[in-house]
Amino acid sequence: MILTFSQDLYREEIAAMDEIDNSVLSPFDQRKAKKDTALRFLLLLKKEALKYSFEDPRKEISFFKESKPPISSLLIYYSSVDRIELGKPEGSLQQVRSYYEHELSAIDKFFNRNREIYTYFRSGDDYLDNRLFIRGNTAPAWLCKVPVDQDERFSTAADLIFARIRAKEQIARYLENMINGLEFRPFESEGPVINWTGDSINLLENVFGWYYTGQINNGQATIADLVRKIEKVFNVSLGKPYRRFAEIRQRKRLSKTKFMEEMSRAINKKIEDDDEYKPGK
Numbered sequence: 001m002i003l004t005f006s007q008d009l010y011r012e013e014i015a016a017m018d019e020i021d022n023s024v025l026s027p028f029d030q031r032k033a034k035k036d037t038a039l040r041f042l043l044l045l046k047k048e049a050l051k052y053s054f055e056d057p058r059k060e061i062s063f064f065k066e067s068k069p070p071i072s073s074l075l076i077y078y079s080s081v082d083r084i085e086l087g088k089p090e091g092s093l094q095q096v097r098s099y100y101e102h103e104l105s106a107i108d109k110f111f112n113r114n115r116e117i118y119t120y121f122r123s124g125d126d127y128l129d130n131r132l133f134i135r136g137n138t139a140p141a142w143l144c145k146v147p148v149d150q151d152e153r154f155s156t157a158a159d160l161i162f163a164r165i166r167a168k169e170q171i172a173r174y175l176e177n178m179i180n181g182l183e184f185r186p187f188e189s190e191g192p193v194i195n196w197t198g199d200s201i202n203l204l205e206n207v208f209g210w211y212y213t214g215q216i217n218n219g220q221a222t223i224a225d226l227v228r229k230i231e232k233v234f235n236v237s238l239g240k241p242y243r244r245f246a247e248i249r250q251r252k253r254l255s256k257t258k259f260m261e262e263m264s265r266a267i268n269k270k271i272e273d274d275d276e277y278k279p280g281k
Contacts, residue, residue: 002052003059006045006067013041013074014187021185031082038075045071046154057134064133064159070187072163077170077186084175097179104175107168108228114161115237116143121165122235123195132158169232196234201247202259203230204238208245209260 020033045068054060084103089095111118120128120143131137132144139157170186177184196203207230210216211223223241231238238244248256255261 002049002054002063003067005048006063006071009041009045010067010070013037013071016041017074027085031078031085034078035075035082038071038078042071042075046151050153057130060135061129061133064135064156065129065162068159069163069166072160073166073170074187076164076167080167080171081174084171100175100179104172104179107172107175110164110168111232114165117158117161118165119235121162132156194234196236199259200236200238201244203234203236204241204244205248205257205259207238207241208248209257 016037017034020030020037023030023033025033049063049068054063084100087099089099128140128143132139133156135152135156137157144157144161174184174186204227207226208223211221211226216226227238227241230236251258
């Protein structure tokens, strides 16, 4: 079955990448080997998929939504990292940092340009899957802004953009780690998706608290940086920060920071409940 084949192929590819990481090849040769390996595995998947007949639309959706993008994203990721590293300037640490930050800014622009499909990707929705992940079907123009692969036998309206989203998320993490001087292993398990389900103004209240007390990057992070990062982490739109801050300022005098006060009361109550003397325990 093609879905099982895809899962096994992906695990095999990750293992092959680990072998390259542990090899004695130079960084340049490792990047080339990873690109070649990623292309080889994608072609193996394509060869198998073209032999398979999707009699059940649900299986076709599952393949192009969940099975193909992870394998495609590996090729996009390793090709992008190779391009980034080949273009890195031979200069000071600050010049290299600025270069990585510029690349990171380009990824932010990608997510802003594709906010609608990114929200669909992160939410796990499926109401448009028949249009996005069945070959030959057309996606709404407002949702998918990139073309499909040239080979329509092996592509749908959205499997490529889903692969690009997966890759861009990993590239962003790679760049952030390089800026901070940390090692990074892509596509490791990140755990479950976490969505902010409370009022967005409550989350923004916390963000402004971190910002005005200088908790992030020794106080060097801008409010825009924090908002963009939190929006990605919690899959939420916070709007224009200072315009939303006006909502906080306009609250009643005794409750400007009502959510922080609500959190404080909840934490103190939990502590008091735990500390309460209970006979027989």
